[in-house]
Amino acid sequence: MDSFLRLSVCIPAYSMGGMGAQYLKTSLDILGQQEFRDFEVVVADQSDDNSIAELCLSYENMSVRHLDTRHLKRQGSANTNAAIEAAQGEIIKVLFQDDFLNGNDALTKIAGAFDDPEVHWIVTGSEHTRDGQTLIRPFVPHFHSRIQFGKNTISSPSVLALRRAHAPKFDEVLIWLMDVDYYKQCSLCFGLPKVLLEPLVVNRQHSGQVSASVSRALVRRELRYVRQKYAAHMSWGDWWHYIGRLRRTFL
Incomplete structure (x- = not known):
């Protein structure tokens, strides 16, 4: 493996109700068509x-490394951490297996954003699909200081890329709030993200998504956890925002 590899695409994968391999194939096919070639998967x-x-073994046109992580906690945060820890690229590009890049120049634009040494993490615009073909609801991300409480104005981690050096870990206590908590961690480590307005990622919507099966009890538990985690950074406005989010879980 080239020690100066530019980018690692990190994909946490699981069976996903029998659709996991099919969704992943779509994503790998698009990665294989990228004009930017200095990457591994x-x-x-x-x-x-x-x-x-x-x-994974069938892709001979690019470097695809398969990790058996069935021994780890069965959740997205632990599995994403495993992919990131195994990565060797200067830049980490997270990509969930049911999502995919939008356009053959997506990695070129993502990697190019890091030509500026002051850029430590980026988020990109996104679109959505239900059938894997029709793209709907373009979304432009923005960060806000209370994002850890679940109002996700950035989108899924598939829009995220960051420098591997000093990259925080996803909090393995969290399921529903794993993404927004990570954005909060990155903001505290690196400041605000660079935003690429163009929709370079497509988020797939389907019934097998984790968010579709989250209980109110889990939401309450995770809200209380992140409140404790970031208590030292909370203003009175943050407290009122937290109380409002928690109250809605009882209605």
Whole structure:
């Protein structure tokens, strides 16, 4: 492996109701068509069969590394951390297996944003799809200081890229708030993100998404956890915002 590898695409994967390998194939096919070539793909796999492992072996036109992470906690934060820890690129590009890049120049634009040494993390615009073909609801991300409480104005971690050096870990206590908590961590480490307005990622919407099965009890538990985690950084306005978010889980 080239020690000066520019970028690692980190994909946490699992069976996803039997659709995991199919979704991942779509994403890998698009990665194989990227005009930017100085990258590897790291797939951290928690699926219960060999379909994803076999799929990864079939891609000879790019560097795809398959990690068996079934021994880890079965959740997205732990699996994403495993992919990031195995990555060797200067830049980490997170990409969830059911999402995919938008355009063959997406990695060129993402990597190019880091030509500025002052840029430590970026988020990009996104679009959404239900059928993998039709793109709807373009979304431009922005950060706000209370994002850790669940009002996600950035989108999924698939829009995220950051320098591997000093990259924080996803909090493995969290499920529902794992993404917004990570954006808060990055803001405290690096300041505000650079925003690429162009929709360089497509987020797939489907019934198998984790967010579709989150209980109110879990939401309350995670809200209280992040409140304790960031108590030292909270203003009175933050406290009122937290109370309002918590109150809605009882209605």
